[in-house]
Amino acid sequence: xxxxxxxxxxxxxxxxxxxxxxxxxxxxxxxxxxxxxxxxxxxxxxxxxxxxxxxxxxxxxxxxxxxxxxxxxxxxxxxxxxxxxxxxxxxxxxxxxxxxxxxxxxxxxxxxxxxxxxxxxxxxxxxxxxxxxxxxxxxxxxxxxxxxxxxxxxxxxxxxxxxxxxxxxxxxxxxxxxxxxxxxxxxxxxxxxxxxxxxxxxxxxxxxxxxxxxxxxxxxxxxxxxxxxxxxxxxxxxxxxxxxxxxxx
Amino acid sequence: xxxxxxxxxxxxxxxxxxxxxxxxxxxxxxxxxxxxxxxxxxxxxxxxxxxxxxxxxxxxxxxxxxxxxxxxxxxxxxxxxxxxxxxxxxxxxxxxxxxxxxxxxxxxxxxxxxxxxxxxxxxxxxxxxxxxxxxxxxxxxxxxxxxxxxxxxxxxxxxxxxxxxxxxxxxxxxxxxxxxxxxxxxxxxxxxxxxxxxxxxxxxxxxxxxxxxxxxxxxxxxxxxxxxxxxxxxxxxxxxxxxxxxxxx
DNA sequence: AAGTGGTCTAGACCACTTC
DNA sequence: AAGTGGTCTAGACCACTTC
Numbered sequence: 001x002x003x004x005x006x007x008x009x010x011x012x013x014x015x016x017x018x019x020x021x022x023x024x025x026x027x028x029x030x031x032x033x034x035x036x037x038x039x040x041x042x043x044x045x046x047x048x049x050x051x052x053x054x055x056x057x058x059x060x061x062x063x064x065x066x067x068x069x070x071x072x073x074x075x076x077x078x079x080x081x082x083x084x085x086x087x088x089x090x091x092x093x094x095x096x097x098x099x100x101x102x103x104x105x106x107x108x109x110x111x112x113x114x115x116x117x118x119x120x121x122x123x124x125x126x127x128x129x130x131x132x133x134x135x136x137x138x139x140x141x142x143x144x145x146x147x148x149x150x151x152x153x154x155x156x157x158x159x160x161x162x163x164x165x166x167x168x169x170x171x172x173x174x175x176x177x178x179x180x181x182x183x184x185x186x187x188x189x190x191x192x193x194x195x196x197x198x199x200x201x202x203x204x205x206x207x208x209x210x211x212x213x214x215x216x217x218x219x220x221x222x223x224x225x226x227x228x229x230x231x232x233x234x235x236x237x238x239x240x241x242x243x244x245x246x247x248x249x
Numbered sequence: 250x251x252x253x254x255x256x257x258x259x260x261x262x263x264x265x266x267x268x269x270x271x272x273x274x275x276x277x278x279x280x281x282x283x284x285x286x287x288x289x290x291x292x293x294x295x296x297x298x299x300x301x302x303x304x305x306x307x308x309x310x311x312x313x314x315x316x317x318x319x320x321x322x323x324x325x326x327x328x329x330x331x332x333x334x335x336x337x338x339x340x341x342x343x344x345x346x347x348x349x350x351x352x353x354x355x356x357x358x359x360x361x362x363x364x365x366x367x368x369x370x371x372x373x374x375x376x377x378x379x380x381x382x383x384x385x386x387x388x389x390x391x392x393x394x395x396x397x398x399x400x401x402x403x404x405x406x407x408x409x410x411x412x413x414x415x416x417x418x419x420x421x422x423x424x425x426x427x428x429x430x431x432x433x434x435x436x437x438x439x440x441x442x443x444x445x446x447x448x449x450x451x452x453x454x455x456x457x458x459x460x461x462x463x464x465x466x467x468x469x470x471x472x473x474x475x476x477x478x479x480x481x482x483x484x485x486x487x488x489x490x491x492x493x494x495x496x497x498x
Numbered sequence: 499a500a501g502t503g504g505t506c507t508a509g510a511c512c513a514c515t516t517c
Numbered sequence: 518a519a520g521t522g523g524t525c526t527a528g529a530c531c532a533c534t535t536c
Contacts (some may be wrong), residue, residue, distance in 0.1 A: 307527085312524085329534080
C-alpha cells in the first residue's frame with residue numbers, strides 16, 4: 001500500500017493508533033477524491049486491481065468501498081464499475097434540498113442572483129465558518145423560484161480563499177457542482193438548523209407577501225470532504241405549498 | 250433455516266423472486282422482533298449459533314446483523330453480544346426528537362397531558378393513517394416543556410385497534426416505549442414534514458405568546474417495524490431559543 | 499480461560515453490463 | 518466472452534468483556 005499506514009498485520013496488539021485496514025483504505029481513497037487525483041464521475045480501478053495495488057484482499061477493499069458508498073462518496077453499478085459520486089442536480093436534489101411540494105414531484109428551484117460581493121467577514125461569519133480575523137468572504141444573495149413562484153430568499157457566504165475568482169463570476173444555480181468542478185472543494189455533508197421566523201420587510205417584498213409572514217429559516221453549514229467549513233447559507237422559505245421533508249430512521 | 254425461504258443455493262439463476270440470503274435472514278429476525286419473539290433489550294444468540302440454526306455461514310449472519318444495526322434495530326457490543334434495540338429515552342432523544350437548545354445540551358421535554366379521548370377517525374386521520382371507514386382512534390393533546398418553559402403543543406393520534414386500552418390510561422412521557430413494551434408495536438422510522446405557521450389563538454395561549462406568533466409545525470407519521478402506520482403527531486414548536494437539527498449526509 | 503463480536507484472507511460462483 | 522460488482526463460504530486471528 002503506497003500511501004503510508006502503520007505496517008504489519010491486521011491490528012498489532014497494543015498499538016495505540018490502531019485503525020482497521022479497511023478504514024485506512026477508505027481514508028486513502030477519500031484523500032484522493034479530496035485533492036483531485038480522483039475526479040467526480042471517474043471510474044475507480046476494479047476491486048481486484050485496488051486490492052493488488054494496496055496490498056490487501058478484495059474483501060477488505062470491498063468493505064472500504066461499501067463504507068464510502070454509504071457515505072455517498074461513491075456510486076457502485078453492478079457489471080459496470082465503481083465511480084466517484086458527482087454533484088449533479090439530481091443528487092443534490094435528494095441529498096441537500098429537502099423542500100418538497102405538498103402535492104407533486106420534487107423539482108429543483110431556479111435562482112435569480114440579486115448580488116455578489118466580496119468583503120471582510122463579519123463576526124458572525126468568522127464564527128460560523130471558523131475564519132481568522134481579517135479573512136474575506138464572497139456573499140451571494142439570490143431569490144429562488146419553484147415552478148415559477150418565488151419561495152426562497154437565500155444569503156450565501158463562502159470563504160474567498162476557497163473560491164478565488166468567484167466574486168467576478170456569474171454564480172450558477174448549482175453552486176456545489178461549481179465548488180467541486182472549478183475549485184476542487186467537494187461538499188460531503190451539511191448541518192441544517194431550522195426555525196420559524198417572521199419575514200423582514202425586505203424579504204417579504206422579494207417574496208411578494210406581507211411583512212411578518214411566518215417563514216421557515218434554514219441555517220445550513222456545508223462541510224467539505226476534508227472537514228473544512230465551506231459555505232454558510234441562510235434561507236427563508238415560504239411553506240404554504242411546500243414542506244421540509246425529514247426522514248428519521 | 251426454519252422460517253421458509255426459497256430453498257436451494259445462493260441465488261438460483263432465473264428465479265424471479267430472488268432475494269439475497271442475508272436479506273432473507275434479516276427479514277426473519279425483523280419478524281421475530283415485530284411479533285415479540287425477540288423482546289427489546291434481549292440478547293440474540295451468537296453469530297455462530299444463529300448461523301448453525303439458520304443453516305448459513307457466519308459471514309452471512311453477520312451481514313444481516315450489520316444491516317439491522319445500521320437500521321438501529323439492533324445494538325452490537327464487542328465482547329458482550331448483540332441486543333434488540335430499546336426505545337429508551339436516550340435513543341428516542343437522538344433518533345426522533347430533533348429539537349435542540351441553541352446553546353446547551355440536548356434534553357428530553359416533559360409532558361403535561363391536556364386530554365385523552367377516543368373517537369371515530371375523521372377524514373384527515375383516516376387518510377394519514379390509512380384507516381378504514383368507521384375506524385376509531387385515540388387522541389392525546391399535550392403541552393411539552395423544555396427546562397420548564399412551554400415550547401411545544403402536540404396533538405397525537407393513534408389507531409385504537411393498535412393500542413387497546415390506551416384511552417383509559419395516563420399516557421407516559423415516552424409514548425414509543427409504551428407502544429413497544431405494552432402493545433408490541435415497535436416504531437422503526439418516521440417521516441416528518443416541517444412548515445412555518447402562525448399560531449392559533451388557542452395554541453398561543455397555551456404557550457404564553459401572542460396569537461399569530463410564527464411556530465415550527467412538525468407533522469410526523471411514525472411507522473412500525475411491520476410497516477403499519479402507528480401514529481400521527483402534529484406539533485407546533487416555538488423556536489426562539491431552540492432549533493430543529495437536521496444532519497444531511 | 500471462555501465467549502462474544504471485529505477484522506482479514508482466499509476462493510468460489512452468481513448477476514449484470516459491455517463488446 | 519470478458520469484465521465488473523454481489524453474494525456466500527470457511528477459516529484464521531484479534532479485541533473486548535465476563536467469569
